[in-house]
Amino acid sequence: MTGRHDDEKRLLERAAVREFIRLYNGRHDVKLRLLYQHDRPDAILQDSRGGKLGVEITHLFYDAAEAKALLGRPDGTIAGPVSLAHLIAQLNELIKRKESKKQAYDPSYPISLLIRNASPTFKLSEIWAAREHIYEPNDVFIDxxxxxxxxxxxxxxxxxxDLHASEYR
Structure with a gap:
């Protein structure tokens, strides 16, 4: 069972990092490419100047029931009323948990954190409108x-x- 979970996790991480690279490269002169998937951090990228960047990848779900349902393993749990505050609390907890684990990662290159919002519950515009409630990341990750x-x-x-910037891009 663990093997299937690990394979699924790698596929989710690969999809997230590929989309990240596509969007990042669309707006930056220094381009990134995936060198290989790894563990702690989850991916190693190389920029067009030859530098390496580690990327720790995680997925945000509204709750465990939503995660199971979206991954094709519904458990029959009925969700209560949904709220943006709950999703932001989940996001804040995810950021803090990843920051606390960063010391276990390979320190030979800078590391970014990539959070893929897998929850279809709220749109970016709704989340960004409530950005003052989002935990402002500290300097544990470079981005x-x-x-x-x-x-x-x-x-x-x-x-x-850039949480306190006026608009998202």
Whole structure:
């Protein structure tokens, strides 16, 4: 059972990092490419100047029941009323948990955190409107990226280090 879970996790991570690279490269002169998937951090990228970047990848779900349902393993749990505050609390906890584990990662290159919002519950515009409630990442990771959708099939990429900027891109 663990093997299937690990394979599924790697596929989710690969999809997230590929979308991250596509969006990142679309707006930066220094391009990134995936060198290989790894553990602690989950991916090693190389930039067009030859530098390496580690990326720790995690997925945000509204709750465990939503995660199971979206991964094809519904457990019959009925969700209560949904709230944006709950999703933001989940996001804040995820950021803090990843920051606390960072010391176990390979320190030979800088590491970014990539959070892929897997929950279709709220759009980026709704989340960003409540950004004053999102935990502002500290300097544990060089960047904290948020990959999400805004009501369409297209992914959007926001750097959470810019939380207090006026608009997302």
């Amino acid at each position: 904290t990226w948020f990959l999400t959708r805004d009501g369409t099939k297209e992914w959007k990429l926001v750097n959470l280090d």
